[in-house]
């Protein structure tokens with residue numbers, strides 16, 4: 001009986017610490033103990049105890065008291081400790097591979113990216129190179145007293161249970177057991193789909209402070225995320241939570257067919273969004289390149305240049321892509337009743353007019369028009385979003401289970 005009571009108390013403390021951390025991450029300003037108590041519903045006495053644990057473990061620190069015009073002691077806000085609790089993001093994508101180290105304040109402490117065309121590469125070679133790139137950084141982070149809370153590995157395909165890549169068709173990679181690779185065995189990242197991880201990076205306060213992010217989305221917002229590159233991926237975020245579906249493979253908006261007589265897609269179906277609005281399709285439809293060449297970054301830059309110069313084939317290809325985007329996204333809005341669309345990746349390289357025109361087309365087509373007002377945004381975190389999201393996935397292990405890590409950060413009392 002007494003053991004059960006103890007376990008419950010420990011569980012309760014773990015839960016409360018996690019709630020306090022999530023509240024701090026989701027706030028645009030540092031919060032005092034009293035403000036945290038009010039936001040979380042915890043008593044001031046409990047809040048005082050929990051904040052002492054977080055201070056003594058080096059997770060938060062006391063900031064300068066805010067000036068007050070009233071009577072009584074000014075409140076002391078608590079700020080998250082920078083440069084100590086980190087997550088490691090790894091990514092292998094169609095245009096290269098790399099890593100990022102992100103701390104709980106949302107700052108990227110270190111990042112490296114090797115840009116190259118990845119189509120037809122050998123997975124063993126790429127994982128070995130990724131290991132050689134990231135493992136020295138991991139060693140030096142440990143040496144300098146950082147706490148590595150976890151890591152994520154973003155891949156351009158379907159990932160089962162965080163550990164098996166079923167296929168990444170745009171790389172030409174088939175079934176891979178990720179634990180076969182040394183870097184995965186050593187860092188034990190949670191594998192996931194790149195669009196899912198890029199969507200996570202857009203959720204303010206998911207695993208790092210939202211103070212480092214543009215104030216565009218709120219922590220509990222719902223949105224449809226579209227990741228556009230050679231292929232097109234997608235993710236649905238509802239009330240600040242990624243929804244993956246029953247088996248974890250949901251959100252594949254790129255394979256939503258917009259024409260039953262359209263071009264054959266890599267997935268075998270006809271007329272998928274990806275065959276009109278994917279980077280490779282745009283380059284081919286603009287007559288810039290074909291086959292393997294159409295996936296290169298240089299040709300993607302050429303397409304954007306030709307479109308900006310008003311070249312008619314490029315304009316036609318982008319217009320076709322826009323119509324396909326609007327058609328597929330209208331179907332998603334009609335299905336999910338989510339009115340905010342966040343565009344990430346290649347499609348953000350065009351001007352605001354492209355966004356506005358996609359938004360107008362969707363608005364006119366949604367069944368709930370005019371009740372439902374559509375907003376199309378470019379992603380607040382745009383640079384290597386999946387890499388940042390993968391680091392967030394690692395950091396989130398700490399936010400969900402702080403007690404497992406707190407002893408690693410203990411600071412001596414001064």
Ligand SMILES: [Zn+2]
Nearest residue numbers: 255265267272
């Ligand atoms: Zn498809």
